Amino acid sequence: LTATLIPALEQVSQSLARFGRALHANAEAQRATSEGRPADPAATPTVTPAAAPADTARPDLQARHATNAALVREELRTTRDELAVARDELESTERDHREANWLRRPRLRSELRDAQERVERLERREATYEQLLREDVTILEFDPDAYGGDGHAVAQVGAVSAQTRNAGILVPGMGTDLDNFGDYVRHARTFVDHDLSMVVWMGGDLPDALGDSAWDAGHARLAAPDLVDFSAELRQQLDTFADGYQQDLRQAG
Secondary structure, eight states: OHHHHHHHHHHHHHHHHHHHHHHHHHHHHHHHHHTTSOOOTTOOOOOOOOOOOGGGSOHHHHHHHHHHHHHHHHHHHHHHHHHHHHHHHHHHHHHHHHHOOTTTHHHHHHHHHHHHHHHHHHHHHHHHHHHHTSTTEEEEEEETTTGGGTOEEEEEESOOSTTOOEEEEEOOOTTOSTTTHHHHHHHHHTTOBTTEEEEEEEOSOOOSSIIIIITSSHHHHHHHHHHHHHHHHHHHHHHHTOSSSOOEEEEEO
16 A cells, blocks of 8 residues: 555655646746746746735635634634643653553553644644634635534635736645645645735545545545635636736646
């Protein structure tokens, strides 16, 4: 299984890199056209994350972000409280394990492993919420209780404004939930510059593991209509700022 997965993950990484290069190349070509100069195929735009300017965001998006950001802040407070308790429990379990006799150690070893996993999971969840609350992120959709607690989240990284020429939608896959959603937000940020915006879309129930229908298209078919609707909404958002040029909208899964 490892021999199969590692090459597949490497292909995914390479595909994402090509996706980013294609978006930037298209942005550079459109920039060159608007400036009346020939496009330089070797040009590589500088990637600089930028905070979304408040005066260019649509009012409805601002209101939606404000509502979702308040939910994220509340979840962050709850997660930090749970994390403090989990760390205390881990410390107590570690102490019991050190002091226990050999008869109790097998049971305590299992409890210790569970306590460590709980702390790690809560730390990942905390990191996701911190990513979502960064200034350059607009939280378009957020529901921490969706899909059995895996969560539902859609985050736009970088502003859509009059300077935006391209937008990309990154759709995570198997094993993605709110515990690691922040990793994809951070990854999407590496593509963003002043004329390229990225969206990380976790708007469907993604398979948890290979045995969870990951080999068939069931999850994709269920999520596809919502992704189509969201893409149309993002296209409308791009068209709000269109001024005689054609923006490019691409999806990568």
